[in-house]
Amino acid sequence: MPKTLIRCRDVSFSYDSVAALRGVSFEVNAGDALCVVGENGSGKSTLMSLLLRLKAPQSGSIVFDGGLRADQVGYLPQQTAAQKDFPASVREVVMSGRLSSRRWQPFYTRADRAMAERHMEKLGVLSLANRCYRELSGGQQQRTLLARALCATKTLLLLDEPVAGLDPLATSDLYQMIDAIRSDGVTIIMVSHDVQSVMRHATSILHLRVDPLFFGGVGEYAASATGRRFLTNIEGVGNVV
Amino acid sequence: MFNALAEMFSYAFLTRAVVVGLLVSLCAALLGVSLVLKRYSMIGDGLSHVGFGSLAIATAMRAAPLAVSIPIVILAAFLLLRISSSSKIKGDAAIALLSTSSLAIGVVVISLTTGMNTDVCNYLFGSILAMNRADVYLSVALAVVVLALFALFYNKILAVTFDETFARATGVPAGAYNMLIAMLTALTITLGMRMMGALLISSLIVFPALTSMRLCKSFKAVTICAAVTSSICFFLGVVGSYLYATPTGASVVLVNIALFAVFWGISVYQSKRRAAV
Numbered sequence: 001m002p003k004t005l006i007r008c009r010d011v012s013f014s015y016d017s018v019a020a021l022r023g024v025s026f027e028v029n030a031g032d033a034l035c036v037v038g039e040n041g042s043g044k045s046t047l048m049s050l051l052l053r054l055k056a057p058q059s060g061s062i063v064f065d066g067g068l069r070a071d072q073v074g075y076l077p078q079q080t081a082a083q084k085d086f087p088a089s090v091r092e093v094v095m096s097g098r099l100s101s102r103r104w105q106p107f108y109t110r111a112d113r114a115m116a117e118r119h120m121e122k123l124g125v126l127s128l129a130n131r132c133y134r135e136l137s138g139g140q141q142q143r144t145l146l147a148r149a150l151c152a153t154k155t156l157l158l159l160d161e162p163v164a165g166l167d168p169l170a171t172s173d174l175y176q177m178i179d180a181i182r183s184d185g186v187t188i189i190m191v192s193h194d195v196q197s198v199m200r201h202a203t204s205i206l207h208l209r210v211d212p213l214f215f216g217g218v219g220e221y222a223a224s225a226t227g228r229r230f231l232t233n234i235e236g237v238g239n240v241v
Numbered sequence: 242m243f244n245a246l247a248e249m250f251s252y253a254f255l256t257r258a259v260v261v262g263l264l265v266s267l268c269a270a271l272l273g274v275s276l277v278l279k280r281y282s283m284i285g286d287g288l289s290h291v292g293f294g295s296l297a298i299a300t301a302m303r304a305a306p307l308a309v310s311i312p313i314v315i316l317a318a319f320l321l322l323r324i325s326s327s328s329k330i331k332g333d334a335a336i337a338l339l340s341t342s343s344l345a346i347g348v349v350v351i352s353l354t355t356g357m358n359t360d361v362c363n364y365l366f367g368s369i370l371a372m373n374r375a376d377v378y379l380s381v382a383l384a385v386v387v388l389a390l391f392a393l394f395y396n397k398i399l400a401v402t403f404d405e406t407f408a409r410a411t412g413v414p415a416g417a418y419n420m421l422i423a424m425l426t427a428l429t430i431t432l433g434m435r436m437m438g439a440l441l442i443s444s445l446i447v448f449p450a451l452t453s454m455r456l457c458k459s460f461k462a463v464t465i466c467a468a469v470t471s472s473i474c475f476f477l478g479v480v481g482s483y484l485y486a487t488p489t490g491a492s493v494v495l496v497n498i499a500l501f502a503v504f505w506g507i508s509v510y511q512s513k514r515r516a517a518v
Contacts, residue, residue, distance in 0.1 A: 052410040070412035077406050082280055086403055089459040096400035100411035106393045132458035152411045 002029040011060035013046050019210055020046040026206050026215045033188040035198040038208035044191045048160055071100040074153030076146055078160050090144050091129040097151030119147040139170030159190040175201050249483045257372045262475050264384035265433035266445050270471035271391050272426050273446035274464050275402045284321050285443035287336035288430045291317040293364055293439035294343030301354040310431045318423040367438030367490035387425050399460050437490040448497035455504040
């Protein structure tokens with residue numbers, strides 16, 4: 001029986017009395033890949049900030065397993081406009097992922113450097129280590145940020161729209177890397193619009209529209225009414241493989 | 242040339258001004274890198290206007306200018322950061338509000354007490370005569386503090402500047418670092434304001450960072466380049482103002498503009514050449 005890492009019970013959150021999340025309950029076990037899907041404004045980002053402990057739920061509870069402190073969680077955020085032209089080298093960006101493990105020590109250790117190199121190599125950005133972040137392609141930037149997230153990850157990795165704005169090739173590359181990370185024993189929670197690919201890379205699905213519409217395994221989701229409606233709608237839109 | 246320099250430094254007040262100015266430029270450049278990249282450039286401008294208002298009040302009360310200005314400007318810095326992080330009033334509008342209010346208060350207070358005279362002009366555009374011995378000690382202390390904190394927290398400042406959400410999510414107290422930067426900025430501005438002028442001091446924060454960003458490819462390079470160019474520009478500006486009898490603050494800004502143009506030209510040339518290859 002796998003260990004439960006996060007237990008979310010009846011969580012609600014609203015902005016100025018407009019509900020963003022209502023009565024959401026789910027569990028994440030060690031080794032899971034949970035994918036949160038839903039339309040814009042369905043509360044996905046709010047759920048993400050709750051899981052990152054940037055906000056506290058207004059009612060209900062999120063219980064983290066005892067070992068899951070903030071400095072054991074890696075996070076791949078959506079890029080901001082300010083970052084796109086930030087003058088920092090790839091190495092500097094990746095190294096900053098080690099910061100949470102350093103606490104009050106001001107400088108990085110040799111072990112930090114070695115770890116950053118290892119993750120850069122794993123994600124294929126080691127050859128770009130001294131290049132400027134703003135000169136990279138979207139896919140390379142995303143892989144750099146994923147390497148940074150891995151530097152902070154011990155048990156759990158949260159991904160916010162990891163493939164947004166990437167071309168198909170970079171997208172499938174990134175999914176392969178996420179699969180590889182999961183096979184190393186890291187639990188993954190991912191927010192995504194890309195339901196088609198998610199079906200192949202997740203173990204369970206949480207479908208939100210302020211209220212939770214579905215929570216369960218991938219197979220059950222494909223068979224459920226919500227899943228069928230969502231999946232067929234999208235198949236009609238584009239020529240997704 | 243050397244004769245002119247020797248002559249210039251034979252005046253004690255000019256030597257004092259150069260020492261204070263160099264240290265203030267150095268601090269402003271270091272803090273500016275983070276402020277510009279976080280899109281907080283206007284905070285410097287807002288704080289200098291608040292500084293103008295508080296200087297006017299200090300003069301009216303016949304109190305020591307720094308003793309009054311420093312706490313007021315630090316308070317304003319905290320306030321501005323608070324407002325920027327809540328979305329009710331947008332940051333830029335809040336800064337405009339605060340700076341015009343303090344400017345208006347300052348002008349009214351001055352005209353009520355001493356009458357509109359050259360004082361206002363000195364406050365707005367700076368005066369090289371304003372620096373006394375206490376300012377020299379204070380600026381040395383400030384520079385030591387800023388340099389030490391910057392070196393000690395360099396990695397954290399980089400992380401918080403690049404991605405505040407990530408830093409927060411992984412357990413780095415980003416808010417505390419923002420406050421630290423705002424407080425040091427407030428100190429730097431108040432100290433440099435009487436020489437550079439309330440309207441011109443924010444150039445020391447913005448120009449070195451923007452100039453270095455034209456050419457440098459890493460955060461470390463941008464930081465070092467900003468510190469070096471800022472000091473050089475200040476020195477050339479002061480010497481220029483002595484030789485041609487121009488106002489100090491404005492001369493320093495002109496040198497900064499020239500250097501920015503040069504760096505910008507080189508970066509355009511480089512990218513053209515890269516495109517051609």
